[in-house]
Amino acid sequence: CLMSLSPSPLPLIPHGRLASTPAMFNSTLTENEEFSCPVDGSIMITASHLPYNRNGFKFFTSAGGLGKPDIKDILERAADIYKNIANDDSKRAETAASLDVKRVDYMSVYASNLVAAVRKAAGNIEKPLEGFHIVVDAGNGAGGFFVGKVLEPLGAITSGSQFLEPDGLFPNHIPNPEDKTAMKAITKAVLDNRADLGIIFDTDVDRSAAVDSSGREFNRNRLIALMSAIILEEHPGTTIVTDSVTSDGLTTFIEKKLGGKHHRFKRGYKNVIDEAIRLNSVGEEAHLAIETSGHGALKENHWLDDGAYLMVKLLNKLASARTSGLGGGSKVLTDMVEGLEEPAVAVELRLKIDQNHPDLQGGSFRDYGEAVLKQLENTVELDAKLLKAPVNYEGVRVSGYGGWFLLRLSLHDPVLPLNIEAPSKEDAVKLAHDVLNAVKEFTALDTSALTKFVGV
Numbered sequence: 001c002l003m004s005l006s007p008s009p010l011p012l013i014p015h016g017r018l019a020s021t022p023a024m025f026n027s028t029l030t031e032n033e034e035f036s037c038p039v040d041g042s043i044m045i046t047a048s049h050l051p052y053n054r055n056g057f058k059f060f061t062s063a064g065g066l067g068k069p070d071i072k073d074i075l076e077r078a079a080d081i082y083k084n085i086a087n088d089d090s091k092r093a094e095t096a097a098s099l100d101v102k103r104v105d106y107m108s109v110y111a112s113n114l115v116a117a118v119r120k121a122a123g124n125i126e127k128p129l130e131g132f133h134i135v136v137d138a139g140n141g142a143g144g145f146f147v148g149k150v151l152e153p154l155g156a157i158t159s160g161s162q163f164l165e166p167d168g169l170f171p172n173h174i175p176n177p178e179d180k181t182a183m184k185a186i187t188k189a190v191l192d193n194r195a196d197l198g199i200i201f202d203t204d205v206d207r208s209a210a211v212d213s214s215g216r217e218f219n220r221n222r223l224i225a226l227m228s229a230i231i232l233e234e235h236p237g238t239t240i241v242t243d244s245v246t247s248d249g250l251t252t253f254i255e256k257k258l259g260g261k262h263h264r265f266k267r268g269y270k271n272v273i274d275e276a277i278r279l280n281s282v283g284e285e286a287h288l289a290i291e292t293s294g295h296g297a298l299k300e301n302h303w304l305d306d307g308a309y310l311m312v313k314l315l316n317k318l319a320s321a322r323t324s325g326l327g328g329g330s331k332v333l334t335d336m337v338e339g340l341e342e343p344a345v346a347v348e349l350r351l352k353i354d355q356n357h358p359d360l361q362g363g364s365f366r367d368y369g370e371a372v373l374k375q376l377e378n379t380v381e382l383d384a385k386l387l388k389a390p391v392n393y394e395g396v397r398v399s400g401y402g403g404w405f406l407l408r409l410s411l412h413d414p415v416l417p418l419n420i421e422a423p424s425k426e427d428a429v430k431l432a433h434d435v436l437n438a439v440k441e442f443t444a445l446d447t448s449a450l451t452k453f454v455g456v
């Protein structure tokens with residue numbers, strides 16, 4: 001959902017029927033008088049990929065998304081205003097009457113900017129995707145617009161696209177490019193339709209992933225590798241900022257094959273974006289901030305966290321490859337990730353902290369989680385087979401048995417996610433075993449997933 005606020009006395013501008021999150025931010029930047037843009041602020045109401053009853057608000061100004069302190073302040077003020085008028089009919093009517101609501105179809109403006117970006121990159125060709133068959137899976141989220149308003153005007157064939165109609169109950173699959181079922185669905189659509197490329201969005205289109213014509217997925221580390229290859233062609237040597245759960249193979253790929261620098265930072269899309277902005281401000285050039293979750297932002301696009309724009313960068317590549325005489329559909333993309341080492345085993349186990357457990361001794365789950373991490377760190381230091389990552393910004397990241405693990409606190413939940421990547425199941429189990437041994441005294445930590453993984 002959708003609305004923008006502009007100068008006091010605050011005309012409200014609902015943006016069509018259903019907007020995407022990046023479009024809402026974009027409305028604070030677009031110059032367009034007819035649509036009263038740029039607006040001073042915009043609010044997206046979305047549950048993202050969570051169930052429909054877990055909606056939240058995302059607030060934007062032209063400086064980007066608001067952080068926790070500002071959001072808390074706004075919500076407290078809104079609650080006060082609501083308290084004042086909730087039980088007073090005349091005040092409510094007065095407030096409603098003073099609202100100036102103007103309805104605009106901003107998604108068309110936003111989509112036309114994406115279309116213009118692809119046309120420009122292809123050398124101002126009207127239909128640079130003519131003849132390409134591209135299927136979209138919007139997972140019944142807000143991304144269906146990409147078919148009719150972006151791909152078709154660019155000349156692509158889009159038959160076989162699926163789940164384009166918004167439905168908050170997500171009857172087909174969770175719209176989440178990290179989700180295996182979701183990726184299977186778009187892969188099947190690509191293969192069934194013999195398409196050149198598949199594109200999948202999360203609910204509110206700030207995340208995305210793709211699939212090539214052979215069914216190879218470009219999500220998680222592979223999407224980052226692909227985007228890095230594109231960005232490093234444009235900006236040789238630049239720093240790529242990613243979240244903390246990215247693979248060692250990705251670092252080797254970015255640094256050895258592409259000649260860039262990999263700055264593995266923290267989990268959280270706002271964290272990676274803010275870090276990339278900070279690096280630029282201290283003189284280190286960064287053009288891409290991207291998470292394994294499929295959130296990605298580019299400097300050239302105002303650091304806007306935009307899954308649709310990531311896909312535009314892939315489309316540019318397809319179109320420009322053809323303009324320069326290279327055929328082969330999505331092969332140009334597949335070739336770009338050639339040489340990326342991938343682990344045989346990659347798992348994420350999420351260990352819950354029971355907040356009511358006496359072992360917390362009235363402390364917070366964060367303090368408890370920090371104590372678990374400290375204990376793990378101490379244990380690792382005594383083990384010659386394990387090596388703590390020399391540079392690490394979050395949790396405890398350790399190499400061993402040819403692989404690595406990272407145990408960290410979740411951004412939102414009383415959970416310690418554990419990521420393990422290893423060359424074999426046996427090596428992954430050894431790493432898991434070491435973690436289990438180090439944390440087993442923490443009785444408020446539910447280690448059952450870990451126990452099951454090591455087969456104890």
Ligand SMILES: O=P(O)(O)OC[C@H]1O[C@H](O)[C@H](O)[C@@H](O)[C@@H]1O
Pocket residue numbers: 267268269270291293295409410411412413417
């Ligand atoms: O820390 P976790 O529980 O794994 O969640 C981390 C994730 O939370 C949200 O979904 C954010 O949108 C992501 O940017 C972030 O990566």
